[in-house]
Amino acid sequence: MQVKTNILNLPTEEFVHSGTRACAGCGLAIAYRVGLKAFGKDTILIVPPSCLTVLQGLFPIASTKLPCLNVTFASTAAAATGILAALKVNRKEHIRVAAWAGDGGTSDIGLQALSGAAERGDHFVYLCYDNEGYMNTGVQRSGTTPLGAITANTPFKGKLQPKKDVAAIMAAHKLSYVAACSAAYPLDLYDKIRRCMDLPGVKYLHIHVPCPPGWGYDPRYGIKIGRLAVETGYYDLHEIINGEFRLTAASEKLLEKRKLVPVREYFRAQSRFKLLTDAQIEEIQKHIDAKWEGYYKKED
Amino acid sequence: MHVIENGNVAAALGVKLCRAGVIAAYPITPQTPVTEKLSEYVESGELQAQYIPVESEHSALAVCIAASSAGARVFTATSANGLLYKHEQVQWAAGARLPIVMAVVNRAVGAPWNVWNDQQDSISQRDTGWIQIYCADHQQILDSVIKAYWLAEKASLPIMVCYDGYILSHTYMPFDLPEQEKVDAFLPPYRPDYALDPDQPANLNTVTLPDVRMDVRGELAHGYMEIRCLLHEDMRKFLQTVAEAEERFSRIFGRSENPYLEPYRCDDADHIAVGLGSITYQLRVCVDALRSEGVKVGVMGVRLYRPFPDRAIAEALKGKKRVMVFEKALSYGYEGALYSDLKSALYEHLAGTGSLPAVQNFIAGIGGRDIRTQELTDALRFAAQGHTAPEPVWIGLKL
Numbered sequence: 001m002q003v004k005t006n007i008l009n010l011p012t013e014e015f016v017h018s019g020t021r022a023c024a025g026c027g028l029a030i031a032y033r034v035g036l037k038a039f040g041k042d043t044i045l046i047v048p049p050s051c052l053t054v055l056q057g058l059f060p061i062a063s064t065k066l067p068c069l070n071v072t073f074a075s076t077a078a079a080a081t082g083i084l085a086a087l088k089v090n091r092k093e094h095i096r097v098a099a100w101a102g103d104g105g106t107s108d109i110g111l112q113a114l115s116g117a118a119e120r121g122d123h124f125v126y127l128c129y130d131n132e133g134y135m136n137t138g139v140q141r142s143g144t145t146p147l148g149a150i151t152a153n154t155p156f157k158g159k160l161q162p163k164k165d166v167a168a169i170m171a172a173h174k175l176s177y178v179a180a181c182s183a184a185y186p187l188d189l190y191d192k193i194r195r196c197m198d199l200p201g202v203k204y205l206h207i208h209v210p211c212p213p214g215w216g217y218d219p220r221y222g223i224k225i226g227r228l229a230v231e232t233g234y235y236d237l238h239e240i241i242n243g244e245f246r247l248t249a250a251s252e253k254l255l256e257k258r259k260l261v262p263v264r265e266y267f268r269a270q271s272r273f274k275l276l277t278d279a280q281i282e283e284i285q286k287h288i289d290a291k292w293e294g295y296y297k298k299e300d
Numbered sequence: 301m302h303v304i305e306n307g308n309v310a311a312a313l314g315v316k317l318c319r320a321g322v323i324a325a326y327p328i329t330p331q332t333p334v335t336e337k338l339s340e341y342v343e344s345g346e347l348q349a350q351y352i353p354v355e356s357e358h359s360a361l362a363v364c365i366a367a368s369s370a371g372a373r374v375f376t377a378t379s380a381n382g383l384l385y386k387h388e389q390v391q392w393a394a395g396a397r398l399p400i401v402m403a404v405v406n407r408a409v410g411a412p413w414n415v416w417n418d419q420q421d422s423i424s425q426r427d428t429g430w431i432q433i434y435c436a437d438h439q440q441i442l443d444s445v446i447k448a449y450w451l452a453e454k455a456s457l458p459i460m461v462c463y464d465g466y467i468l469s470h471t472y473m474p475f476d477l478p479e480q481e482k483v484d485a486f487l488p489p490y491r492p493d494y495a496l497d498p499d500q501p502a503n504l505n506t507v508t509l510p511d512v513r514m515d516v517r518g519e520l521a522h523g524y525m526e527i528r529c530l531l532h533e534d535m536r537k538f539l540q541t542v543a544e545a546e547e548r549f550s551r552i553f554g555r556s557e558n559p560y561l562e563p564y565r566c567d568d569a570d571h572i573a574v575g576l577g578s579i580t581y582q583l584r585v586c587v588d589a590l591r592s593e594g595v596k597v598g599v600m601g602v603r604l605y606r607p608f609p610d611r612a613i614a615e616a617l618k619g620k621k622r623v624m625v626f627e628k629a630l631s632y633g634y635e636g637a638l639y640s641d642l643k644s645a646l647y648e649h650l651a652g653t654g655s656l657p658a659v660q661n662f663i664a665g666i667g668g669r670d671i672r673t674q675e676l677t678d679a680l681r682f683a684a685q686g687h688t689a690p691e692p693v694w695i696g697l698k699l
Contacts, residue, residue, distance in 0.1 A: 042498045044370065053507060060513060060521035062503035067496040069369050070505040071362065072388050078359030082322065082366025082374075083496065085350035089321035089372045095498060113362065116355025 002195065005187050011037050020063040022055040025219025027183035027209030027226060028129050029055060032100065034186040035127065035207075036066060038193035043096045044069065044083050048076045048110065050102035051136045051211075052129070074109045076101045077117035077202070080124040096197060097124035104134045107143035107166045114202075118173040121201040125193065128166060128204070129183075131211035139214045147284070148267075148276040151214075158275040170204040171240050177203040179239040179248070183210060184226025188237055188249035195239075208235050216271025225269055233260040233288045247295065254292075255299050263288055301477045307468035310438040310475060311377065311403045311461065312337035314445025316347045317483040320401075321372040321490075324352040324363035328382035329415050330465035331405040335377055357382040361389035361400070368398040369504060371495030373449065376400070379465060380407035383421045387428075390458075394429025394531060396505055399452030399490075400459070401445065402430075406577065406628070407465040408667040416668020417465040419576060423629035423637050429531050431459040431538060432605040434576040435468065436562065439475040440603075443549070443557075446478075450487050451545050455538050457531075464578040464628075466668070478553055486552045535607045542604060560609035561616055562601035565591065569598030571684045572617060572657075575626040576602050576638060579664065579671065583626065586677040595684050608641050614649035617642075620657040624683045626676070626695075628665045635661050635692050661692040669696055 015036035022029040028051055036043070045068040047053060053070060057063045071079040080099045087095050101110055106128035114126060133151050134140040141151040143164035150158050171178045177196035181189040189207060196203040210226045212219040229235040230250045237251040247255055254260065263285050267273040276284075305313070311334050315323070323342070325335035341347035350367075354360045357378055364374040378386060383404055393400050404422045408414040422432060433448065435441045441463050448459040463469060494502065512523045522530070542559040550556030564584050566572055573583045580601035590597045600616060602609075617623050623646075627636035634640065639661040650656045660683045665671045675696050 044496050044498065046366070056503060056506060058513070059503075059506045059508040060515040062506060064503060065501055067498055067501040068503045068506075069366055069496060070503070070507075071366065072358075072392055074358055075362030075365075075389065078354060078356075078362035079366035081352055081354070081359075082324070082363035082368075083370045085322040085324075085352055085363065086367040086370035086372035086495075088350055089367075090370070090495075112356060113359050116359060119355070120353070 003191060005190050007187070010034070010187065010190065013037065015041070015065045017063045017065065020055045021057055022051070023213055023219070025212040025222040026051070026055070027131065027211060027222055028052060030186055031129055031183040031189055031207050031209055034190050035193055036064070038190045039096060039098050039197065041066070042094055043098055046071055046076055046079045046083065046097065046099040048073050048101050048105045049136070050105050051131065052100055052102070054136060073105055075113055076105060076110050077114040077126060080126070081117050081120065081122045084122055084124060099124060099126045101126070101128055102136070103128060103130040103132060103144040104142040107164045111169075114170075115173065118170060118175060118202040118204070123200060125197050125203045125205065127207060129207045129209045131209045131214055132163070133211075133214050135211050135214040148280060149272045150275060151272070167204065167206045173202070174243065175204055176201050177239065177241055179204070180206045180208070180235070180237055182208040182226050182230055182235065182237060184223045184230065185237060185249050192239060192248070214272070217269055221269065225266070228261065228266040228269060231261040232263040232266045233292050234263050234266055255295060258296060260288065260292060301479075302474050303477045304472050304474045305438065306333070306470055306472050307438050307441050307463055308333040308405065308470070309337055310441040311445055311463070312341070313477060314442045315375045316341050317478065317480060318446055318449045318487055319347070319373065320349055320375040322350045322352065322363065322367035322374045323376065324354050324360045324374070325376050325378075326354050326357045326360050326382060328357070328379045330407060330469045331377045331379040331382065331403065333469070334403055334405065338375070357385040358389055361386045361393060364400045365389060365393050365396060365398055368400055369396065369496055371490070371492055373490040374400055375402070377403035377405065379405045380409050380421045383425060384409060387425065390425055390428045390430060393458045395528075397456040397531070398458055399449070399456060401448045401452055402458065402460050403445070404460045404462040405465045405469045406462055414667040417467055418628040418666045418668065419462070419464070420629040422460055422462045425460070426606060426637055429457070429535065430606065431457055431535070433459065433461050434601070434603060434605055435461065435463040436578050436581050436601055437475070438468065438473050441468065442475055442477070446483055446486065447545050447549055450548070451538070451541060453490055454545070455534055455541050457534060457538060462577065467578045482552050486549060538607050539609060558603070560602075560604050560612040562603055563616060564599045566598035566600055566616065568596060570596040570620060571598070571622040571624065572620050573597065573599040573624045573626060573680055574602060574638070574642060575599070576605060577628070579626055579628065582671060582673060583676060583680070585673050586680050589677050590680060590684065595681060597680060597684055602638065605638070608645065610645035611649060613642060613645045617646060617657055618650055618653075619655040622660065622683055623657045624660045624662060624680060626662045626664055630663055630692065636663060639692070658688065660688055662695055663692045664695040672696065
């Protein structure tokens, strides 16, 4: 039985100061706060330009209590490799390295460096916080923007292509650990980081983070929307340990319940999906149902 | 100890003697043998270092930037399009004030593809905030690498050690290989003022505003402009630091050179040819030939291109009749970059003194075009005779 952290035994020590520059209701702010608790003090962070750069504050004030190296957009994973190499040379291998990049910085411009580090087997945790677009630059489409979403550069038709499955790409690198998490389930994220952080090679965590300005909803509904993505079976919390796939947390519970919330509820709660027609939503619903039928069959 | 090796091995030996801790590189001709040799040293245990075979040139410098930020002495090497692909990281390393040493084995840039030598690659990185040292032989390559680490760490500035592809990288010549003890005496272990450390957390290279800003204690911190001005000022101060390094080097190794310029038969010369790298040694042959004809000509290699030793150059050229600048690169749409810089230095220091020499620019050896000594001599004679051309003259061009 795997350890499950609850709100009562979650460490109280904070590594992110209160009063960051994150937007109200930012999913990343939750994931980052809880994620850093999982890593603890002896950690060096790598951050490429992204919403997190803004969240961390403007020189000379920083919102993070851990050492952090800001790096160029395409170089996150390679920079993590560099830190590890220096720690090895300086005999400080007890210090962990955690790279936190956005979805554009991971699925698009950072994919080459991430793939390289994964192939080399460098020992660090890579976290992609996925708000499904270039939100920091004003909501442009990224590789992980879902089908149908309106963005600043898919303004009238919505995105015409489906979301890139980065977790699957990383799983194809035969990593020791790949997981999909959500800011709406921070304790699941916490446990996953704790489980993987000392495994060998690159560990890849994909984190779905609701984004009020980018997705178009009232900031107070961020957690609700994050949960809807999971409860509808649209986004699945899972982990792949040495190639073994399993659903976790709320997605695991859906296996028992065998009843998904209609995905329409997820789409209709966000203005970015307003161009999706009922027929398109029906089509997506069919895909989700078929995917879950596969999960049920595997379970039976 | 005297050895006979190629220029790439000279660079690799320098890196080994300096005990670099992290080496990252991506293959590109003609740089590749440097890092192949270093991988041999690391795998055989001759060099205790981390060798990272990265998946791109951009990542090679990413590894160096991060490892240097975490307190390791680092090295990478590159050429041509590899350097261009690194360009974003080149700028970043300078802005972050990291003492990275990078060998640039000079090669032409595409398009069209060309693997042969010119210097367009490193010259195109002139304005990035890196120190640029140019070498004309293997001893200079080896010594420059050793000096570069001391200088980079002293000044918190990254350094490119540039040498011509093939002409130096793949040719063999004898050079003195110093003992490890001497290098250790010259270059202490790398102890940065700050390295990433959980016990002293800092957020490096974070977003910095156009104007100054109070920190949490109420002290005023630099804005972006102050940080960038300090980068420039420290590069200018480097002109003194390099002399200090030379003095230290000569004390320990028993040999010294002029760190800015390398003059040959300049003292009594009426005309001076100027260039970067190996072409200046070829020009010595031309100078000797012209001297035997009675033409009083000399040649001056520019060793340090950034920061530009403008005062030393103006002093060296003061009162000369003509200066001919030979370049393997140019600023397209105008003229050679060294030529522009040199004219600027002459104007700055000699305007109105009556000792301003006439100047002429020559472009040679682009994309590895063979530079024939006879053509070079003819060009030099042409200029020495007082002929001028309004545009750069291309030597050996067949248009």
